[in-house]
Amino acid sequence: MTVLGGIGFTAPWLLLGLLALPVLWIILRAVPPAPIRRRFPGVALLLGLRDDETVTDRTPWWLLLLRMLAVAAMIVGLAGPVLNPTVNRDGNGPLLIVLDGTWAGAGHWGDKIGLIQSQLQEAGRAGRPVGILQLTAPEPVSFQAANAAASRLPGLKPMPWSPSDAMIDRATEALAAVEGDFDTHWFGDGLAYDGRDTLIAALQERGTVSAYQTQAEVLGLGPASFEDNAIQLTARRSVGGPERTVDIIAQGRDPAGNTRVLAQVPAAFESGATETTAALSLPAELRARITRFELRGLRSAGALSMTDDALRRREVALIAGRDDREGLELLSPLHYLEQALAPSADLLTGALGDLLPANPDVVVLADIATLSPAESDALAEWIDGGGMLLRFAGPRLAASDVSRDEEDPLMPVRLRAGGRSVGGAMSWGEPKMLAPFAEESPFYGLPVPEDVTVTAQVMAQPDPNLANRVIASLSDGTPLVTRKAIGQGQVVLFHVTANAEWSSLPLSGLFVEMLERLAVSSAAKRPSAADLEGTTWTPVQVMDGFGTLSDAGTLPGVAGPALADAPVGPDLQPGLYRSGDRRLARNVLTADTTLAPAAWPASIPVTGLAVAAEWPLGGALLVLALALLVGDIVASLALSGRLSPAGAGTTAAIALAAVMAMPQAAQAQDDPEDFALAATSELVLAHVITGNPQVDDIALAGLRGLADTLYFRTSVEPSLPMSINLETDELAFFPLLYWPVTPDQPIPSDEAYAKLNAYLRSGGMILFDTRDADVSRFGAASPTGRKLQQLAAPLDIPPLEPLPSDHVLTRTFYLLQDFPGRHAGREVWVEAAPPDAEQIEGMPFRNLNDGVTPVVIGGNDWAAAWAVDREGRALLPVGRGFSGERQRELAFRFGVNLVMHVLTGNYKSDQVHVPALLDRLGQ
16 A cells, blocks of 8 residues: 555555646547537528638636546545555565453454454455464464454454463464464564563564553452451552552342342552452352452453352351250360351351241251151251251150151151160270262262261161161261252251260361251351362353353363362363352452553564544545546536526426335335325334434344345334434334434433333334443443443333343244344343243243343344345344354344334244143143
């Protein structure tokens, strides 16, 4: 590209045509305008006469100048002028684009991709082959045409980890396989990591290296911990800059099951400090609902910290079969339990009937044999709902008839009468030691101390199910701990006492570890690799580089030691993991992580990510040339006398007829009666006028395309769509309003909001579209997100939730699970289901709200995907090739489902229930 006066030219050789303008001036100057012919009778007297001297009239200078400007505009337009061109400073050889591709660059990912795209355009104009290497997901480097490399950009995403040594080695091997030299543009994320300097040196040996990196500091949030009756939160930054305060928000589910911000606490960085800590004190009930902490306004995996059992202190109800004896606390049935659980659980004491309504997580019965029928029924119902009953043996249980002939519902096994003494003064045997824990036991991997012995126990009756219920046994094979599942809960029995009368188990650290493995309490400290030895953890949720959580799907399980110590990466993604009843979160930042800023060698120039957008001027100049040529035609007609008043009137009439013949979309009309007739003669879709002409035109074209699709595929026959002014137009005529969100659209008046709320309450639906692929999750991190919050604040909107898989919108007309527009974001928000919406046996779907969701919120730019011109051709591109057309088709299907849902409500949900209802009625 050649740059002249700040404007680049893609075909500068065409500018040589400007040299022909003087020749053109001479030619045009010599050609007079064509004379007009008038028949005059007196001319007959002059026939046959000749004049020796003739004078030719000249073309006026201003007409010549008009023609010269038209030709000059055409030549310059064809030369491909570009305003703010990206200038190639490296040469003409191959170009390698290197990206750190970590979570630290997620907040500026859009700017980074935009700059890469502009550099690829310049490389394409220069004919340079381009290769792309992302260090967090290294692949073999292949240099290809710039437009082919540009097709890979939509697939590049930041990863929620930093490049590991193995990744750096693979990247080095990929570079070594490339022949010849090349230039490198490195897009950094601002953080240092091992192996980075070595890779920079290797790239400098192959050619020049340029760095592109934002100067903003990188912020991260460490894992939460519970200390001194408060949640301790640690925020970190990469550069010790001036004083700064960040907000940490706690998100979780409210009693209705909707995700909300439950608490917020500020964290202040002192001047020069890179770490700050904030304490958040919350009641246990509220603390248990928290699922994650986030740094407000940031969108990266490092700014999110998931919670697990280490934060959630469980409520444990302790009930003993006998009262403590004064002065003999060590003989108390609950003494060792209290010592083991007090640091990590909230202990409740009292009568069983008083504690069950508080819905504790665990109920411990120490040497309690008999329960009243009312207590037994209440306890069984509580266990069935997910509670854990932990029972300890003792003299009372050994002497009772509980679970002798028949297995007691609240006991895991049948018991023999009496007990067993194996190490007392009246017995011949020696105290028994514990056997190593079996692989299927929750205690597998825990070391068995040699000094833990058992002198007495209650014995289990032989039974076909006994082997499956034993989770710990003595060295002679006698069951020590048994377990049975009841509904969603379980019953666990220690065949020894909870104090040291029958065994030394309560005196050992193994006792505490066994309680933790059973999830009786939450661990105040994070388990080490040794603590997790022998366990396998299944991923439940994983996060991407932007911090978005998604279902783990079929990801394989992770060994416990690796989950504790191994760094996060492709094989150990950050997220939430589960093993039995325990949950463990792996976050991007650990308690020991430090954020070190990236340092570049002095020989490498570092540039920010800001880039001025290129503006092609060729089209505008060609349009100007055509306009000047039209002016030349009009001027020539005027000078030759052919533009008479009658001719001018005919020309104006033809132009007016052409304009009137053009098909126009239905618009809001000044006359209320005409407006009402236009809106009610047929079904009419409408969009809200934003004040941005381009956005409004696309919205109108999008609804026109959706209306055509409805006409050809369904029994709905919509009329031409309309544009609605919220201040002046009536809304009740329209079943659906499409509202594109722009950063600068005005806020409606109070009267307009009153009409909008009345419209929503009467069954209307508004589709809010931020058109930004939901980059900020409808938060304040983007202009459209902030504007959406301002627009929606005065509206009477019910609680919302991401569109569930069994919502009627997924099957109103088409069966859908994805709802793309021009963007392929997955999150679409609709009215939340009632808290009591459950799937009844025999019914394929839950009993969701029976009405139409009044609000649908998304950011996929559906109107752009629906938009068609007057001939029905798509106006805007969606994706590439077949996959792009498939995405457009899914966008149309979502629009059809949306309109059918507005018109028919939840009839699909009712319809699929008909077979089950008829079956129940016996018909």
